[in-house]
Amino acid sequence: MNFPADLKYTKDHEWIRVEGSEAYIGITDFAQKELGDIVYVDVTTLGEIVAREALFGTVEAVKTVSDLFMPLTGKVLEVNKDIDSAPESVNTDPYGKGWMIKISIESAPELQDLLSVDAYKALIGA
Amino acid sequence: MKNTALTQTHTSLGAKMVPFAGYNMPVSYSGLNDEHATVRNGVGVFDVSHMGEFILKGDNALNLIQKVTSNDASGLIDGKAQYSCLPNNDGGIVDDLIVYRIDEKTYMLVVNASNIEKDWNWIKQNDAWNVDMKNISENTSLLAIQGPKAMDTLQKLTDVKLADIPYYSFVKGKFDGVDNVVISNTGYTGAGGFEIYFENQHAEKIWNAIFEAGKEFGIKPIGLGARDTLRLEMGFCLYGNDIDDTTSPIEAGLGWITKFTKDFTNRAAIEKQKTDGVTKKLVGFEMIDRGIPRHDYEIADASGKIIGKVTSGTQSPTLNKAIGMGYVTKELAKPDTEIYIMIRDKAIKAKVSKIPFLKK
Numbered sequence: 001m002n003f004p005a006d007l008k009y010t011k012d013h014e015w016i017r018v019e020g021s022e023a024y025i026g027i028t029d030f031a032q033k034e035l036g037d038i039v040y041v042d043v044t045t046l047g048e049i050v051a052r053e054a055l056f057g058t059v060e061a062v063k064t065v066s067d068l069f070m071p072l073t074g075k076v077l078e079v080n081k082d083i084d085s086a087p088e089s090v091n092t093d094p095y096g097k098g099w100m101i102k103i104s105i106e107s108a109p110e111l112q113d114l115l116s117v118d119a120y121k122a123l124i125g126a
Numbered sequence: 127m128k129n130t131a132l133t134q135t136h137t138s139l140g141a142k143m144v145p146f147a148g149y150n151m152p153v154s155y156s157g158l159n160d161e162h163a164t165v166r167n168g169v170g171v172f173d174v175s176h177m178g179e180f181i182l183k184g185d186n187a188l189n190l191i192q193k194v195t196s197n198d199a200s201g202l203i204d205g206k207a208q209y210s211c212l213p214n215n216d217g218g219i220v221d222d223l224i225v226y227r228i229d230e231k232t233y234m235l236v237v238n239a240s241n242i243e244k245d246w247n248w249i250k251q252n253d254a255w256n257v258d259m260k261n262i263s264e265n266t267s268l269l270a271i272q273g274p275k276a277m278d279t280l281q282k283l284t285d286v287k288l289a290d291i292p293y294y295s296f297v298k299g300k301f302d303g304v305d306n307v308v309i310s311n312t313g314y315t316g317a318g319g320f321e322i323y324f325e326n327q328h329a330e331k332i333w334n335a336i337f338e339a340g341k342e343f344g345i346k347p348i349g350l351g352a353r354d355t356l357r358l359e360m361g362f363c364l365y366g367n368d369i370d371d372t373t374s375p376i377e378a379g380l381g382w383i384t385k386f387t388k389d390f391t392n393r394a395a396i397e398k399q400k401t402d403g404v405t406k407k408l409v410g411f412e413m414i415d416r417g418i419p420r421h422d423y424e425i426a427d428a429s430g431k432i433i434g435k436v437t438s439g440t441q442s443p444t445l446n447k448a449i450g451m452g453y454v455t456k457e458l459a460k461p462d463t464e465i466y467i468m469i470r471d472k473a474i475k476a477k478v479s480k481i482p483f484l485k486k
Contacts, residue, residue, distance in 0.1 A: 036154060037157055037159040040416065061441075062158050062351075062441045063351050063354075063355075063440065065418065065420060
C-alpha cells in the first residue's frame, strides 16, 4: 500500500493535501482497499462550512457504505465531479484522480492535530 | 475461529479474510467486481467448506426428512437433490437447505454454516424414529465451481459425463483420482456450474488440479463478497437476511418448496397462509434515484409510512444498478410499484421488480 509522505492523514483514513489556505481531501489507499469497489461518492455539503469531524458526505461501495468526516473545519469549495463518471478512480488512484473535495482552511491551528505519514502507518499497522 | 482445509491457501493467495459463521473465510481476492464478472463470464471457485453436511441413514431417514422439511422428498430418486426448508412451529424458518438422495436409505442434508448446531438439534428433537444421523461438516470440503466455463474446466478431471448431470442432480464418482466425490449440478450464482463435496484430506490437491484445469479459461478464486452479489442478482434468499426464524416460507416467496402432499412441521398454519394469503411479501426492487439499499434500511410508501425493511441490497455489478430485496405490505408487492428506501433519513425512490433481476 502506498502512503505519500507529503500528505497529512486522519484516524478516519482520510488524506489531506494542504495548498496554502486550501486543502484537498480524499481517502487513503488503506480505506479504498477496505471498502472495495467504489460505486459513487455523495457529497451533500458543497458551499457549506463544515466543522471538523462533522459529516461532509458518504462513500458507497458495492458491499458497504462509509461516512466521510471533515479532517479540518472548512468551507467545501469544490467536489470532484470526475468521480461521478469514474468512481473506480478512488480505488485506482486514491491520492490523485480520486480526490473528493477541496476546502478552505478556516482554523489553521487544527493542522497540528493531523497525523504524519509515520503516525498514520503506525495506526493501521502498515 | 475455525479454519477450512484451504484457509492457508486463501491467505497465501492474498485473500482478504473475515470471520463468517465462526469460520475464517475469504471475502475477496482480486476485488468484488472482478470476481463477480469472472463467474458470470468465465469460471470461478468458491471454498464454501464452512457449510454443514448431515448424513441420515436407514429405513426411517426419509420419514424424518419428510417431517422436518417443507418440500416433498418422497419424489426424489437416487442422484437427485432438492431445495427445501425447515419450518419451525412459530411460522418461521429454522434454515433453508438442500436434500440429496444418495440412495433409498441414505440422504445428505446441506445446511448453512451459521445454523449447523441449531439444525442438528432441531432435527434430533423431531426424530421419533431414532434415525442414524452423522454430522460430517468438519471433515467435508465443499467447492463451488461456477460460471459458463465450469463444465469445461471440471470435465478434464473426471470420466463422469458432466453434461449428462441435469440441474439439481448429482453423481458420486471419481474426480481427480479421488473416489466418492459428490459432483452436484447446483450453485448459488445463476451462472451455471457444479458443487463438489469430498473429504478434507484431498482439498489442496483438488483445489490445485481445478486451477490448473481452468487456467486456459482464466479461472480465479472468488470470495464471499461476490457470492453475495451473484446470488442477489438471481433473487436467491440468504438465511439470516431474507429469511429467518420469523419469516414464513409463503411470505418469502418459497411457496414452491412447500408441498401439502405430506405432513410436516407447522403444515396447517403454512397451508392456511397459502390459502388465505399473507399480509407482507418478500419482493425484489431496483433503485430509480441514486442510492444503494442495505440490510435493515426501512421501506416507505409514497405517503411516507414505513411498510417494511430491506433484507438484502447491493450495487449489481452485472446490471450496474442498485438492487435489493425486502418485505413490503401485500398491496405494494406488485412489479413496478413505486416504493421508497430510507437512506440516511432521505426517502429515495425505487420500484418493485421481478426476480431474478438478471434475465437469462
